Amino acid sequence: MTDLLPLIVAKYNYWLYVILMMIGLYAMIAKNNLIKKLVGMNIFQTAIILFYVSIGYKTDATIPIIQNAHGGGSHGAVIHAADYINPLPHVLMLTAIVVSVATFGVAMALAVRIYQRYQTLEEDELRMRLIDIGPEE
Amino acid sequence: MDILVIFCLTIGLLFFLGGAVGIIRMPDFYSRLHPAGKLDTLGIFAMVMGLAIYNLHHFSFEALLLSAKMFLIVFFVFLSSPTATHSIVDAGMRAGLRHWTKKKRKG
Amino acid sequence: MSTFFLSVALGLLFLMLFSMYRALFGPTILDRLIGVNAIGSKTVILLLLIGFLYERIDMFVDIALAYAFLNFVAVLAASRYFHKRKGLYEESFMD
Amino acid sequence: MIVSVDDVAKNDDKPISIFLKSFFSFLITFVLMFSAWIVLSGKFDPLLLWLGGISSFFVAYYFYDLLFPIIEKGYGGVFLRFTGYLPWLIWEIVKANFHLLYLAFHPRMKDLIDPHIITFKTHLKSDIAITTLANSITLTPGTITVTADSDGVFRVHAIDRESAEALPGIMLKKVAKVFGEEI
Amino acid sequence: MDNYPALIVIAPLLTAFLAGIAVWIRERLAYPIALTGLAVSIFSAGKVLMQVITSGTIQYRLAGWAPPMGIEYRIDLLNAMVLLLVSSIAFLNLVASYKSVDQEINDRAGSFYTMYLLFVTGLLGVTVTGDLFNLYVLIELTSLTSYAMIALGDRDRAPLASLNYVFIGVIGASFYLLGVGYLYMQTGSLNMADVANILSGIQGSSTVLTAFILMMIGIWIKMAFFPMHVWLPNAYTYSPIGFARVVAPLMTKVMIYVMIRLMITVFGFDYIFKTLNLSDAVVWLGTIAILSGAVMALSQKNLKKMLTYIIVCEIGYMVGGAWLGNQLGMTGAILHILNDALMTFALFLAVGNMAYRLKKLDLTDLQGLFGKMPWTMAGFVLAAFSIIGVPPTCGFFSKWYLILGAFEAGAYHFAGALIISSLLSAVLFFKVFEICFFEPMSKDHGHGESHSQVVIEEAPISMLFVSGLVSLSLIVAGLYSGTIVNTIILPFLK
Amino acid sequence: MKFLGVVIVCLTGALLLYGTGEFPDWGDPNSPASLHLSNDYIEKAFEETQVPNLVTAVLADYRGFDTMFETSVIFCAGLACFLLLRDFSQKKERFYRHIPTGVILHVKNSKKILKVGKEFEHMDKDWVPSDLIIKTVCRIIIPFIQLYALYVVAHGDFSPGGGFQGGVIFGSSLILLAISYDLKTLVNRIKEKVFGIYAAIGVLIYVGIGAICMPMGGNFLDYSKLAPLVPGDPHHIRALGMLGIEIGVGIAVTAVMAIIYINIVSEGRHDEGL
Amino acid sequence: MHWPIDLIVLTFVIFCAIAAISVKDLLGTAILFGAYSFMMCLLWTVMGAVDVAFTEASVGAGVSTVFFVAAIFRTSRRTKD
Incomplete structure (x- = not known):
């Protein structure tokens, strides 16, 4: 037990991210409702964000905002890299979150458009309606 | 000083515990709102008070402003939490949810 | 003191389990909404506690404040839905 | 300045007093906003204070009618009794x-x-x-x-x-x- | 003045927002603004190409920071060529689409141009950047604009096709992002050259292998390589023609460029062809892609949809060629990026001209078109010959390189698939020509008066001019393909 | 489809788990990811840019080019919602309320449009009187939320937050206005045109600040070359440049959030909503 | 030091994700999705990514849920799975 715990603590974040990702991917592929698929898409994207943020974490380090920047030692203090969490993954993930929100908004707009036209969001029903319209154009 | 902090936090935790138990135990949606909406509000109040006192450990003007900022949270929670509760109840009424009564259970 | 904060945080997380139960299994939508609202209020405190654990509380107050605002907006929007669309659907969890 | 329809309906007799009232409500909002900024910011950098002033002005200018739609006498007393x-x-x-x-x-x-x-x-x-x-x-x-x-x-x-x-x-x-x- | 590399991307971006403001103030201004932006972009791209040919790779530091910390542009011969290609096709299409946008989306044309400029910006940025994460952001910019624009097309089907594209596109982009994350975990860097440098030390790692597979799958989904191609035909068929004309030639080609860039610059040939043994499998996939694309194209009844399946088939050429693992194959693949972009553009221009007059593009609607729209059809025939691979046109030369490469690598199945697909597309296009040329319109008399009353005439001069220009350029590119290979591709591969 | 989904998901999961095998431990300070670039950023960024929040420094300066496109993506989302949903056609069925008497008129299929103003006001189809309590509380809260949003934008350099977060909070304050009153209050207060122009202007500020650096003799987005244009300490010029672009981002994001919300909730008709 | 909180929150996240995709009512999905965002925000705070947490708090708790509810308001709550 004492040996197992460090091993689990060392990696569980990565394992759970894979599980989260699989949940999202499953929802995107197998769900029938378009909005459910959208939720799956969002879960999928957050799983990636979780992965990146996990990369950046360092034990015994503080958040990536320089301490005492305006207080006591403004210029004299030396900054040790080991004291601060890696800022780069955070930056990347800010961008990724923004992109995912943008995609979410556009997809919602598309879903509303589809509902206006077909009065349903279920994929199988949509397929039936498309057959009713007839083949091309 | 630390004792005060611990006392506040424990009281807050107690309120939260009451809220959580109430949410689970109450028989219907309307009565669940009572613990959820209010015990939590007071819990936030108590806990933020404790944390704000702890923050004033090393007293300075900045720390005072920071504690004031924490109380800003309490201020907004006191404004918004009852409103949210009211809005949920209203939604339940409009949705046509019946409330649990004793008579119904007996009869 | 930081051990105490950690244990308070863990206690809050344990209590969150109750609200989470309501949110996951609540018989109606509004029960879920109550659960999520309660989770939100606990999260505000947790954010502050984590701030004390990192000993950088000044950075975390902002997040908690934003959270208190925006939780309200979301709950309001969800309950506002019922003001305009009547009817509560029957639903069951995971079958 | 924006004068909402409600205000016009309620006191359409004296346009000047409307202006004054809205100016007062603007002023009170501005002061309130600026003090809120000080509490939020906690820094007394000149640049930040300027930004705070501009922000408070912005909010007060466009949304003063939300916080205090109609100014009446005795607001101070209400505040005191409320505390x-x-x-x-x-x-x-x-x-x-x-x-x-x-x-x-x-x-x-x-x-x-x-x-x-x-x-x-x-x-x-x-x-x-x-x-x-x-x-x-x-x-x-x-x-x-x-x-x-x-x-x-x-x-x-x-x-x-x-x-x-x-x-x-x-x-x-x-x-x-x-x-x-x-x- | 050495800000030309930045100007290529910034000019369309800046004008996009100017056009976005113009939409609300004076909508007519949006079109000239868009034209100006793309013209500046072409001019800078030309300058940069010249500079690269004379003095080698250009590095441009954005925000003035040195590469591993900041983002850099690294423009070599391949980049510069694709940049010029993208910006000129975008410009020409904008010239041609003035009328058709008016016809299709008249009430919000200004916003359409804004979106169009952003799309082009994304493509140009993808081409020019030297940073792995920047690439992701730009791919998303491109995709997001194309989701929106595709949904503007056919009222019944376009939103659904677009939403499906959203789902698949997001999976693709996320896989790419995940691959970048795995790479970042092992190397700690995001700059392509820097990553390549570090990777040469740690080739055996399973993380790097996973990263490679994820990135490749992501890019393949985005370019609609065979098993992941399901979104493409619907999405491109139902999109508005003004947009289909630019997305069909450019989007997939740029993605193939990205694939080649990742293979050459980041992972390196040694890693892909010596350490991993995946190339055979991918070439087989390419073969299947070519054959299935050609066969499915044959079974379509709508002209536009038929062409989209031809795109799927062409993707098979390029991916297969790039994965053959020898210089000839890679040369063929790169040359085919250029040629295929031109060919597809010419085809879609012709289709756009037809759509402008006909509205419906089922094969049966095309009867007697040679008489009605002779110039358009001439362009169409030229482009079709090029796709089939008739010698003076450019399609022949890249296929030639690809076949040579296949023989050198011993991938006879791939060479066979190339030849079969050429034959199939010959059959396909001659079927179309037959319908357009030999069958008279007389059948329609019994059908109803509405059909014969519509007088079909030649397309407007602006569209016709662009169509003719591009079709002629197919022959020019064919005649000069030796020069292109010798001055651009071979020095790049060295 | 379900079976196929399970197969694909399991394959992907297996691949990813295989990839995790050689990962460094979670939180290991000596993993390659936290050694190569990140140390450079942590040690040099504050010195070079005078911005204590490293995330902001990297986001807006070292990788400012990414952020520019990120903002473009947001703009693009707003534009896409406008293009896809906006419906300019007038509804034939209309409801009006006579303000002094409170009588509700139901007009079916008429071309004549009543003048809306002192006497009449538009009415939603499923009209619900807006709740007094919610209305009053939101009226009090909204200015504070807005001030807070502006504070977040301005303090991006020192504390978490920045243009995007501030913009989103400001946008949600506008959304709150629309929810607590009704959509028309928001639409009448701030016109669609204003939102459209602001969305473009916000990103234009960003690109413009970047572009000005080029004639000043620097590369694109190189804020240090702006020093002659701005009074004050040239030491802090990079921080000022970042503040400028964050304000741009904030404006753009606010406008775009409002555009997306309004268009989705009213199906592009800008008349009635949640 | 923070790993117990991290682990518990991560478990909650997975619960929320599973529940969000299996509830048979889209409004319930929206609400649970909000809870999912809360948990994510908390997780990132625990890992020290304050900026990311802030973004997630503002986006996930505020705007994203509201967009979701708005879209459901304009479409339908019905779902088969």
Whole structure:
């Protein structure tokens, strides 16, 4: 037990991210409702964000905002890299979150458009309606 | 000083515990709102008070402003939490949810 | 003191389990909404506690404040839905 | 400046006084916003103070009519009495919270509670007074305001008889006193 | 003045927002603004190409920070060529689409141009950047604009096709992002050259292998390589023609460029062809892609949809060629990026001209078109010959390189698939020509008066001019393909 | 489809788990990811840019080019919602309310449009009187939320937050206005045109600040070359440049959030909503 | 030091994700999705990514849920799975 715990603590974040990702991917592929698929898409994207943020974490380090920047030692203090969490993954993930929100908004707009036209969001029903319209154009 | 902090936090935790138990135990949606909406509000109040006192450990003007900022949270929670509760109840009424009564259970 | 904060945080997380139960299994939508609202209020405190654990509380107050605002907006929007669309659907969890 | 339709409907006799009133409400909003900025920011950098001033001006200019739509005399008194009201309210909240706590942990809780809805009418006029009363009712455990309309009619959901009997009672009197209105 | 590399991307971006403001103030201004932006972009791209040919790779530091910390542009011969290609096709299409946008989306044309400029910006940025994460952001910019624009097309089907594209596109982009994350975990860097440098030390790692697979799958989904191609035909068929004309030639080609860039610059040939043994499998996939694309194209009844399946088939050429693992194959693949972009553009221009007059593009609607729209059809025939691979046109030369490469690598199945697909597309296009040329319109008399009353005439001069220009350029590119290979591709591969 | 989904998901999961095999431990300070670039950023960024929040420094300066496109993506989302949903056609069925008497008129299929103003006001189809309590409380809260949003934008350099977060909070304050009153209050207060122009202007500020650096003799987005244009300490010029672009981002994001919300909730008709 | 909080929150996240995709009512999905965002925000705070947490708090709790509810308001709550 004492040996197992460090091993689990060392990696569980990565394992759970894979599980989260699989949940999202499953929802995107197998769900029938378009909005459910959208939720799956969002879960999928957050799983990636979780992965990146996990990369950046360092034990015994503080958040990536320089301490005492305006207080006591403004210029004299030396900054040790080991004291601060890696800022780069955070930056990347800010961008990724923004992109995912943008995609979410556009997809919602598309879903509303589809509902206006077909009065349903279920994929199988949509397929039936498309057959009713007839083949091309 | 630390004792005060611990006392506040424990009281807050107690309120939260009451809220959580109430949410689970109450028989219907309307009565669940009572613990959820209010015990939590007071819990936030108590806990933020404790944390704000702890923050004033090393007293300075900045720390005072920071504690004031924490109380800003309490201020907004006191404004918004009852409103949210009211809005949920209203939604339940409009949705046509019946409330649990004793008579119904007996009869 | 930081051990105490950690244990308070863990206690809050344990209590969150109750609200989470309501949110996951609540018989109606509004029960879920109550659960999520309660989770939100606990999260505000947790954010502050984590701030004390990192000993950088000044950075975390902002997040908690934003959270208190925006939780309200979301709950309001969800309950506002019922003001305009009547009817509560029957639903069951995971079958 | 933006003058909302409601304002015009209510005092369309003197345009100058409208301007003055909206200017006053702008000014009060600005001061309030700026002090909020100081609390939020906690830094006294000149650049940040300037930005705070600009931000407060922006908010106050475009949205002054939200916070104080109509300025009337005696706002200062209302503020003072309201601060006096708050400690009493908090004490009530704490007292009643323990009652609810007792209910929640009681093993035979379902025998103790008796949810029902009561309706009562008040003569409160202003929105802010009604809202304060409604929120106070909601905050004191055992009761939740279901609806409150501008005529002063309240519908309240109470969890047991005891909390229901306390209404409207003393709280209404206090609120009416704070806002200088009749009960 | 050495800000030309930045100007290529910034000019369309800046004008996009100017056009976005113009939409609300004076909508007519949006079109000239868009034209100006793309013209500046072409001019800078030309300058940069010249500079690269004379003095080698250009590095441009954005925000003035040195590469591993900041983002850099690294423009070599391949980049510069694709940049010029993208910006000129975008410009020409904008010239041609003035009328058709008016016809299709008249009430919000200004916003369409804004979106169009952003799309082009994304493509140009993808081409020019030297940073792995920047690439992701730009791919998303491109995708987001194309989701929106595709949904503007056919009222009944376009939103649904677009939403499906959203789902698949997001999976693709996320896989790419995940691959970048795995790489970042092992190397700690995001700059392509820097990553390549570090990777040469740690080739055996399973993380790097996973990263490679994830990135490749992501890019393949985005380019609609065979098993992941399901979104493409619907999405491109139902999109508005003004947009289909630019997305069909450019989007997939740029993605193939990205694939080649990742293979050459980041992972390196040694890693892909010596350490891993995946190339055979991918070439087989390419073969299947070519054959299935050609066969499915044959079974379509709608002209536009038929062409989209040809795109799927062409993707098979390029991916297969790039994965053959020898210089000839890679040369063929790169040359085919250029040629295929031109060919597809010419085809879609011709289709756009037809759509402008006909509205419906089922094969049966095309009867007697040679008489009605002779110039358009001439362009169409030229482009079709190029796709089939008739010698003076450019399609022949890249196929030639690809076949040579296949023989050198011993991938006879791939060479066979190339030849078969050429034959199939010959059959396909001659079927179309037959319908357009030999069958008279007389059948329609019994059908109803509405059909014969519509007088079909030649397309407007602006569209016709662009169509003719591009079709002629197919022959020019064919004649000069030796020069292109010798001055651009071979020095790049060295 | 379900079976296929399970197969694909399991394959992907297996691949990813295989990839995790050689990962460094979670939180290991000596993993390659936290050694190569990140140390450079942590040690040099504050010195070079005078911005204590490293995330902001990297986001807006070292990788400012990414952020520019990120903002473009947001703009693009707003534009896409406008393009996809906006419906300019007038509804034939209309409801009006006579303000003094409170009588509701139901007009079916008429071309004549009543003048809306002092006497009449538009009415939603499923009209619900807006709740007094919610209305009053939101009226009090909204200015504070807005001030807070502006504070977040301005303090991006020192504390978490920045243009995007501030913009989103400001946008949600506008959304709150629309929820607590009704959509028309928001639409009448701030016109669609204003939102459209602001969305473009916000990103234009960003690109413009970047572009000005080029004639000043620097590369694109190189804020240090702006020093002659701005009074004050040239040491802090990079921080000022970042503040400028964050304000741009904030404006753009606010406008775009409002555009997306309004268009989705009213199906592009800008008349009635949640 | 923070790993117990991290682990518990991560478990909650997975619960929320599973529940969000399996509830048979889209409004319930929206609400649970909000809870999912809360948990994510908390997780990132625990890992020290304050900026990311802030963004997630503002986006996930505020705007994203509201967009979701708005879209459901304009479409339908019905779902088969």
